[in-house]
Amino acid sequence: MEQMLREYLNAQPGEAAVWVQDLTDGTTAVINADAVFPSASTIKLVIMACLLEKVRDGQMSLDDLVTMTPDMKTGGDGILKELRSGHQIALEELLTLMIIVSDNTATNILIDRLGMEEINSTANALGMKQTVLERRMMDSQAKKLGKDNFTCARDLALILEKIYREQCVDASMSRLMMDLLKRQQQTGRLQLYLPEDLEIAHKCGDLDYLEHDVGIVFLPKHPYLIVVLTKDNPTNKEGRELIGIVSKIVWEQMLKKASVSQ
Numbered sequence: 098m099e100q101m102l103r104e105y106l107n108a109q110p111g112e113a114a115v116w117v118q119d120l121t122d123g124t125t126a127v128i129n130a131d132a133v134f135p136s137a138s139t140i141k142l143v144i145m146a147c148l149l150e151k152v153r154d155g156q157m158s159l160d161d162l163v164t165m166t167p168d169m170k171t172g173g174d175g176i177l178k179e180l181r182s183g184h185q186i187a188l189e190e191l192l193t194l195m196i197i198v199s200d201n202t203a204t205n206i207l208i209d210r211l212g213m214e215e216i217n218s219t220a221n222a223l224g225m226k227q228t229v230l231e232r233r234m235m236d237s238q239a240k241k242l243g244k245d246n247f248t249c250a251r252d253l254a255l256i257l258e259k260i261y262r263e264q265c266v267d268a269s270m271s272r273l274m275m276d277l278l279k280r281q282q283q284t285g286r287l288q289l290y291l292p293e294d295l296e297i298a299h300k301c302g303d304l305d306y307l308e309h310d311v312g313i314v315f316l317p318k319h320p321y322l323i324v325v326l327t328k329d330n331p332t333n334k335e336g337r338e339l340i341g342i343v344s345k346i347v348w349e350q351m352l353k354k355a356s357v358s359q
Contacts, residue, residue: 098350099126102343109339111306111329114250117347118322119354120261120313126347129250133227134326136248137302138174138199139309140230142256145277147211147219148192149270159189163206171235174283175200196277196300201234208233223259225252250324253311257322261313278312286310287323289341291348308336314348319355323347 098117106113106128114129151157162185170178177186177200191207194200208216213230220228227249232239239245259265260274278298286301287310299312311324325343330336 098347099128101346101350102126102128105342105346106339110331111327111336111339113328113339113343114324114326115343116250116254116322116324118254118258119351120258120320120322121318127250130254131227131249131251132326133247133249134309134328135304135307136228136230136246137304137307137309138204138234139248139253139300139302139311139326140228140246141195141199141204141302142253142300142311143220143223143225143228143230144204144207144211144216145192145196145274146223146256146265146270147216148188148207149266149273150219151211151215152188153266153270157188157210159187159192161188162186163188163191163210169202169206171201171205171233173201173235174198175202177202193277193280197280197282199283199300199302205233205235220252223256223265225255228252248326250326253324253326254322257311257313257324261320261322275313281312286337286340287312287314287325287344289337290345295348303333303336306330306333306336308333308340310340310344314344314351316348316351316355319351319358321347321351 114132117126165182165184167182191203194203216230230246231244260271263271265271283301296315301310307328309326325340327336
């Protein structure tokens with residue numbers, strides 16, 4: 098599988114990183130595991146873990162309410178920016194919107210509530226060595242100053258496996274995280290060429306010429322983890338296509354493996 102992926106990616110423009118892991122026997126296919134990429138919205142996995150740590154420790158409650166004000170609204174993905182100010186929204190709802198529609202306003206509210214230092218502390222505690230949050234979503238001024246959010250395939254595989262094994266924060270919080278990832282509404286990357294009824298828990302992200310998608314594919318009796326990071330694509334459409342083709346190659350190979358092992 099790894100050779101097939103390398104041959105395909107070597108013929109493509111831009112840069113990519115892949116981590117595939119069979120969650121049954123632990124075998125992996127890995128390309129550019131530690132190459133650092135702008136994280137785009139995959140950083141929201143760490144923000145989710147940090148929030149749920151605070152909830153576990155009793156420092157916050159998912160029922161805590163935030164009153165929406167005009168200055169909280171930001172551009173990019175999401176629906177909160179389109180709503181009237183004055184709405185009261187619970188932290189659980191902010192978390193849900195951050196994950197299933199990648200709402201940037203919800204994300205920035207949570208970043209402000211938690212603090213960047215705490216979020217980065219969570220990443221460190223999880224063992225994510227290349228992952229860092231340096232700016233809020235859509236903060237062009239911070240970006241001009243050279244600040245950005247970064248990650249790598251190995252780090253994202255690590256947090257996904259912890260969620261799958263119910264070892265991220267604790268078992269109940271891991272189940273909550275997995276449930277949210279299964280309810281993801283942004284598609285067209287990992288799922289592009291897969292059967293529509295195949296269950297996937299995932300989080301994607303995009304910036305100009307950059308596309309990512311990372312998740313768990315629940316292949317019956319043979320689930321696997323897949324991380325695909327891309328940058329310097331000629332277009333975002335081609336980045337999504339690349340992820341879709343990588344995902345299809347992996348699914349076909351895992352399907353063959355599952356049929357042999359039965």
